[in-house]
Amino acid sequence: MSKTYLLINTSNNTVENAVAWDGNTETWQPPSGFIALDAEVTPSIEWEWSTDANDWVPVDMVGTGSIGDSWDGQKSNSPKPPPPPPTPAPVDPANPEGPSVIAE
Secondary structure: OOEEEEEEEOOOOEEEEEEEEOOOOOOOOOOOOEEEEEOOOOOEEEEEEEOOOOEEEEEEEEOOOOOOOEEOOOOEEOOOOOOOOOOOOOOOOOOOOOOOOOOO
8 A cells, every 4th residue: 555755855854755655665765865754644843824923833733744844853844834915005095096106
C-alpha cells in the first residue's frame, strides 16, 4: 500500500519533494542526503493571522507537511503565509468617487 512521504533534504532541512511509496527500503530508498517521512503522521504547524499580534502565529499541529516546509527534527514548519491584503480606505460620503486626479 502506497503512502505519501516527504523527502527532506538533510543539508538544509527543507521538504523538497513528496513521493508515493510503500516504505519498503528493499525496493527504493531516498537519495543520499535525504530522509523520507510519512506525511500523514509528520506533524506540521498551521498558521493563522492574529490581529492582536499583527502577524501570523502558530495555532495547531496537523499531520500533513508539504513541499517548502522546514524540518527541525520533530515537526515540519510551513513558511508563514503572506500577509493579508491591505484594507481599502473608507469611502468619503461627500466624495464617493475619491480624490480628483490632475492630468499633466
